[in-house]
Amino acid sequence: xxxxxxxxxxxxxxxxxxxxxxxxxxxxxxxxxxxxxxxxxxxxxxxxxxxxxxxxxxx
Amino acid sequence: xxxxxxxxxxxxxxxxxxxxxxxxxxxxxxxxxxxxxxxxxxxxxxxxxxxxxxxxxxxxxxxxxxxxxxxxxxxxxxxxxxxxxxxxxxxxxxxxxxxxxxxxxxxxxxxxxxxxxxxxxxxxxxxxxxxxxxxxxxxxxxxxxxxxxxxxxxxxxxxxxxxxxxxxxxxxxxxxxxxxxxxxxxxxxxxxxxxxxxx
Numbered sequence: 158x159x160x161x162x163x164x165x166x167x168x169x170x171x172x173x174x175x176x177x178x179x180x181x182x183x184x185x186x187x188x189x190x191x192x193x194x195x196x197x198x199x200x201x202x203x204x205x206x207x208x209x210x211x212x213x214x215x216x
Numbered sequence: 217x218x219x220x221x222x223x224x225x226x227x228x229x230x231x232x233x234x235x236x237x238x239x240x241x242x243x244x245x246x247x248x249x250x251x252x253x254x255x256x257x258x259x260x261x262x263x264x265x266x267x268x269x270x271x272x273x274x275x276x277x278x279x280x281x282x283x284x285x286x287x288x289x290x291x292x293x294x295x296x297x298x299x300x301x302x303x304x305x306x307x308x309x310x311x312x313x314x315x316x317x318x319x320x321x322x323x324x325x326x327x328x329x330x331x332x333x334x335x336x337x338x339x340x341x342x343x344x345x346x347x348x349x350x351x352x353x354x355x356x357x358x359x360x361x362x363x364x365x366x367x368x369x370x371x372x373x374x375x376x377x378x379x380x381x382x383x384x385x386x387x388x389x390x391x392x393x394x395x396x397x398x399x400x401x402x403x404x405x406x407x408x409x410x411x412x413x414x415x
Contacts, residue, residue: 163333164340164403166412183411184347185355192347216343 170211176204183215192216239288246295247279253302257309264312268305275301323389330396331384334377337403341370344410357411366409373402 168179176194177187184192194204196216201207254261254272261269275298282290345367348354354363377399384392407413 162336162340164337184351185353186351
């Protein structure tokens with residue numbers, strides 16, 4: 158069982174979201190989307206396939 | 217007649233000497249008892265009531281001087297009061313020690329809580345600062361001035377956390393907890409500036 162960091166930030170995926178858009182929102186740079194993908198490999202197999210409702214950690 | 221006067225004088229002197237000698241042992245015992253009682257809690261008294269301890273030590277020294285000068289009745293007369301003073305000092309020291317122990321326990325409990333949280337805070341902030349450092353531009357909720365402040369404050373936060381940890385390790389629990397509270401508050405502020413505070 159992993160111990161979640163209570164200060165980690167999370168984003169709940171909404172309809173129309175992409176990892177690039179999320180990276181733009183939190184980092185100001187959509188090209189940093191691999192950071193979000195790497196941090197969520199336990200729930201994401203493909204960086205182009207995210208679903209509404211998924212809770213992603215934003216490192 | 218003269219023989220009677222001499223006899224009376226001799227008898228009085230003898231009685232006085234016998235009386236004094238009979239008080240020698242009680243006087244010596246009284247001083248020994250006072251020193252023994254004080255020895256039981258001297259270390260704590262030095263820590264929590266040094267000034268009061270010094271006054272009691274002075275009293276014992278005076279009695280020992282009286283003992284050396286064979287003024288046994290003076291010692292025997294003063295002994296009960298000294299005994300009472302030592303008993304009061306013992307109570308006072310015990311109360312102060314209990315207060316200090318309670319404060320230490322509270323500080324340790326608070327430290328345990330904060331020392332679990334701050335490293336996690338640092339980890340979360342470090343990750344974001346590292347990522348933003350690679351970004352081509354800042355996110356909409358962070359302007360350049362805020363970004364510069366965040367970087368400076370974060371370095372200060374880490375330094376102060378190291379100081380607090382060292383203070384706690386050296387036994388300065390109260391000071392460490394005070395600094396730890398400031399560090400955590402700084403961390404909360406940085407998280408808020410980065411938009412990382414939970415909604």
